[in-house]
Amino acid sequence: MSEEDNEPAFEARVMAFGNVNFSSMAENSFNEAQKIIADYNAGELIDPEPKLRHALNMLLNVFWVAKDLRVPISKQMHSIGAALHEDYGCALEFEDGFYFTKCPNMLLHRDFGFSMRGFEKYKCSICDMDPVDCDHRSGRKYSGVECKEFAERCNICNDEISSCSHCLGETYDDVEAVKLAYVTEIVTFDVVKEPECPIARVTKIPFSKQHIANSISEDPNFGLFEYGRTIINCDHCVRCSEYNPAANDEPWSNR
Known part of the structure; x- marks a missing residue:
């Protein structure tokens, strides 16, 4: 071929x-x-x-x-x-x-769709750093947070930047820090109906x-x-x- x-x-x-x-x-x-x-x-x-x-x-x-x-x-x-x-x-x-x-x-x-299982690590939703190293604490809300894009994700709402209503570079208040999981090593990856x-x-x-x-x-x-x-x-x-x-x-x- x-x-x-x-x-x-x-x-x-x-x-x-x-x-x-x-x-x-x-x-x-x-x-x-x-x-x-x-x-x-x-x-x-x-x-x-x-x-x-x-x-x-x-x-x-x-x-x-x-x-x-x-x-x-x-x-x-x-x-x-x-x-x-x-x-x-x-x-x-x-x-x-x-x-x-x-x-x-x-x-x-x-x-x-797709079902994936693997080994996870964590990052801060606001600054994209390891929660151990950043200044934010999961569950707390912060003011004056600048809207940034991390891997197509909005750091204000955690939705895809292309579909959310926040504007890059603008600052927002009452932004909750969330500990986000991401996969570092895939163990299983399956194609599934739902x-x-x-x-x-x-x-x-x-x-x-x-x-x-x-x-x-x-x-x-x-x-x-x-x-x-x-x-x-x-x-x-x-x-x-x-x-x-x-x-x-x-x-x-x-x-």
Whole structure:
């Protein structure tokens, strides 16, 4: 098999920082997304595209946590995706020699997750240092804390910096120091249907060169295609309207 035919590796989140209340996270994400959608429907969004894409990320949190709501949430997500496709297009990104997507509407169809066990060490949520060496004490609240990013994590709320409301460089009060665990040596790593950490999922889907070639082979402009330079738009939400819970059941059945 040539290098061009190799399947590129996907990326995934395998753990969450701190003591995350996933039910609260899902509720807050849902409310934030619904506010954006309501404002969009009322014509009150000045710059709709980034806000609607943010709403999709929020709804993906809900999708993973609220299992009983996955189908209706997915319908809403695909409806947003169809509107984004019509108004702005949904171009695949390109990095390290491969086209890829981080679109929530694609990620939700990879409905498996990851379970990891290993040896842990700890760090302070505020300064990212070993709690033994830093000036903060777990459980105490501190004022005048500058918002910083550590490994894509916000040190104010411990959520991903891309999805929280805090601003880098600004200072905040009543910030609680939390002792965060991180894995230094993996003992077991399993692919599971429903992981203990519900957001331990695929976060980036790359496409092999062969997949791209097959996908555009019948396009009348195929001869003008330049790999890595030509923009490829995804039309998933035009062809798909919702999540099918049974689509990937076979690997998890006992038959």
